[in-house]
Amino acid sequence: MRTGTRTALAAALLLAVGALPTPAVAATPDPTHVDGRLPSGATYLMDVPADWNGTVLLFSHGYNPGPANPAQNSPGDATKALLLQRGYALIGSSYASAGWAVTDAVPDQLATLSAFTERFGAAARTIAWGQSYGGLVTTAIAERHPERIDGSISLCGLVHGGVANWNNTLDPVFALKTLVAPDTDLPLVNLPDQQSAATAADALTAAVDSAQSTPAGRARIALAAALHNIPGWNQPAQPRPAPTDWDAQQAAQYEALKGLVKFPAFSWRQEAETRAGGNMSWNTGVDYAKLLGRSSVRKEVTELYKKAGLSLKADLTALDRAPRIGADPDAVAWMSGTSSFTGRLAKPQLSVHTIGDALVPVQTESALKRAVTAAGSASRLRQAYTDNAGHCTFSPAEQLAAVDTLEDRLAAGRWIGTDPDSLNRRAEKADPTTPTRYVPYRPAPYPRPYDLAHPADGR
Structure with a gap:
């Protein structure tokens, strides 16, 4: 066959191949997003991935002085995106009022969980988590409504109580x-x-x-x-x-x-x-x-x-x-009745704090441990610390490591790898692009502890 003929034949073959339909690349469906309003007037957000893994994360947001009062269902956009990629359903409410809203926050969070169940069905596992004042809300849910959750995570929380x-x-x-x-x-x-x-x-x-x-x-x-x-x-x-x-x-x-x-x-x-x-x-x-x-x-x-x-x-x-x-x-x-704690934990809780927190100092963790130990629940609590300054300045990697650690606890029925090295390995695996700073740390005593396990204390 002459060269010109071979060239023409090859060109025709390439054109024919190019004309064939290209196999479709499966696109990941967008999560189902729901905005809603509760009877209390609080708004809520729900984001549920198409490949939902069966676990719902109920997020309690931090102190909000108002007047704007938006709902939140994650600590931040970067963490939210990573959790949705992993198949988690994310939900959370605004609370019906701003400020020290614990009497609104707890029922509104539980109502949001009920609204989720009505729409999407019962979760295989429910984890309550929150940051800052939301850590107080989360711990209140953990103590007073343990039947609604499987475990909880407090991030830089007011776990010393009101x-x-x-x-x-x-x-x-x-x-x-x-x-x-x-x-x-x-x-x-x-x-x-x-x-x-x-x-x-x-x-x-x-x-x-x-x-x-x-x-x-x-x-x-x-x-x-x-x-x-x-x-x-x-x-x-x-x-x-x-x-x-x-x-x-x-x-x-x-x-x-x-x-x-x-x-x-x-x-x-x-x-x-x-x-x-x-x-x-x-x-x-x-x-x-x-x-x-x-x-x-x-x-x-x-x-x-x-x-x-x-x-x-x-x-x-x-x-x-x-x-x-x-x-x-x-x-x-x-x-005391609305915002302080007994220390009785019926379900596992992981509490994480930065060591350089000025607003909610890391010593709040000593107050939590004191109450939980007095109540006989020490085996259900683990505490971890990140070597960073600021209030709630956790990286997405560190937040995902906390979720993974509690998930492992719930799956195994015992705590696994709560030491800093294990936490950092989980963090690096979850998100290698952001810092991993878990360190060994023991906070000083809290200056003036007050809890329901020591009702005569604090004066």
Whole structure:
């Protein structure tokens, strides 16, 4: 056959092959997305993949001051995409109200789970999980409605409970008012409205800013931060201070403390007091020298006091002699009954925390462990820690590792691989593109624990 003929024949063959239909590549169907509204007025989100693996993840979102109040069903878009790829159904509600909404959040989350079952059928496995304030909501579900779930995960959660939270929020601002704003008459509790809360926050912030300009003021700010266990590395964008770089640690605490004053100590407190019907925290009978002795940053405080030529003993005496704040018993009863914990876990719970959290310090995990141990549920709890600064700054890999660890516990009937190396291996396998930072860690004691396993404690 001549060359020209062979070339023409080959070209014709290629054209014929190109004209043949191309086998279709199976596209992954989009998840079924559902927006809905509950009778309470709360909205909810559901995302269910076509190849649903039978497990539903009920996500409780963090504290939302409002007025916008959107529903959430995952910690973030990147984690959501990875979980949907793995076949998980993701659901969660907005809660019917913003703020300290536990009395709305728990029933709305359970109603969302019921709505899911009505539409998609019963799940083979249900895991409740949540972050920050949503960790409190999740733990409330785990303790009070264990029949609705198979296990739970708290991420950077307020697992110390409501009374402990508001007591420990009071301590640093009490120290600031006493030591850096002694001539002011600003209220710390019983705030009548948001305007009064904002005015008080602005006045105390101005005093803190002024104090930061002197060595004595910086030492006193460090003392106030120590009473809340605010770490010296608490934002991912901050360079990590050296272990004995007291000045750099204090500078980071100063910024975090101003954030606490601006929102939780006044604005968020006022909203919670309105729900509770009064002031739900106290410092009557509190020994602040003892609290400082338990703090994870006490060494920094003593060094900064020495550097300033200031008497730490004298300032602790001033705190001891300052007029104390008593609580409204009915408000304490409301906060205790709705937002504190017994420690009784009927189902497994994994609680995960960053070690550099200023808003919900890692020591909250000590308070949870104390309650769970007293209630005889220690075998059902595991706690893990990531070496990062900030509140809820987990990577998608670390979040998926937590889900996988609880899934393994539920499948095997016992905890498997809860050590940092195993958690990091799970994280790297789940998402090799984001950090894996689980580390061995033991938090200091929580400064002022309060739980229903120790009903007479906390004063």
